[in-house]
Amino acid sequence: MLERLRLQSTFVQDQSGIAITEFAICLPLLLLMISAGIELTNFVMVRQQVSQLALQVADNATRIGTQTSVQTQVNEKQVNDLFQGANLQATGMDFQRNGRIILSSLEVDEDPPKGQYIHWQRCYGSLAYPSSYGVEGDGKKTNKGSFTGMGPTGGKVTALPGIPAIFVQIGYQYQPIITSRFVPTGPITETATMLVRDSRDTSGPGINPVAGVTPSTC
Template identity: 40%
Template sequence: MRRLLRNTSGVSVIEFAIVTPFILSIALYGIEVAYMNAVDMKLSEIALSLADNASRIGQTDNSVVTPTVSETDINEVMRGAQEQAAGLEFATRGKIILTSLERDSATGKQYIRWQRCYGRLGRQSAYGNDSTRNGLNGTALAGMGSGTTKITAGAGSAVMFVEVYYQYEGLLGTTFVRNPVMRKEGAFLIRDNRNLTPGVTGTGGSYPCT
């Protein structure tokens, strides 16, 4: 027993075996947090890019007729958002809600003219819909945006407002995080004159909000 107590030939191996689980846990936690931040930034980019692209619809139209928003236009900008979300399984774990926030010329109220959605995650807009809760029907809409100062549309203009929801799944499951539903918003004022009266024109829309 005395010889065993004096024997130090395996001390380094034992110390390494004791410390390794702690070091490994810290490293894996760092990787998980870094991945979560990367996903969070990607969602923010999707929200801002989609709102920006939607605000530019009709900007390159050289005809003398003021352009409208068509179902084809919406299909194109939504397709761009899907490309940005590649690798996130967004179709099943996410939800994008694109809203046209406008000002009613008769009442001066803010209201939702139309909405289009992508993704099967069970989420609805935090602000309303384009039918029973559009600001003219149901509760009055002060504006949109999660901050204290709400975003509003001016007379004869519109704001393209985007909400992005995503069910996060950690690289290591729920070992370090509880897999929250992430939420991001983006908004851009339309860039050029746009005929808002008809709402969305054309047929073949692939992104109804259900």
């Protein structure tokens, strides 16, 4: 009887397996927290990359063109090259499949009432992401006089007389590395705008056609 009591007392006092048991219980929660941290960190980095891409596209679009003796002329090949450069900048994101760039030239209509209008608009990428702030022809062919610029209410971008504003919208569907449960749903969206820095030719279609080159229309 005494021997049995001693064995029971020894068994009760033996705590050598408690740490392993507690670790086994906490391991799933620990892995969940690590996974969430990795996914959220990656999401923030991708969002920053999309924001930088929007700024870069807007900046490059203000510089492209062929300088003549009077003005800078833009053609379809130069716009397509701009998009290819953006795709290279987004290396690893498979942007052509998962993203969409909407590039717009916002200008002042020379005809009365001399309001804002979208002269031309070009797109790149397969993501179903429509423009939130207007399409080509808005302010001229449609909504003439009532189209006041591009951007959210209270923060609309406007062009200056003779100086177009390049407006860029980007949508990108985030591709999780572990799971999408820890990040916001829907595409990452960013906008950027810059004024053209040279005397750009805005006559005609605004973008000159090039033989054998397919325009990146929206």
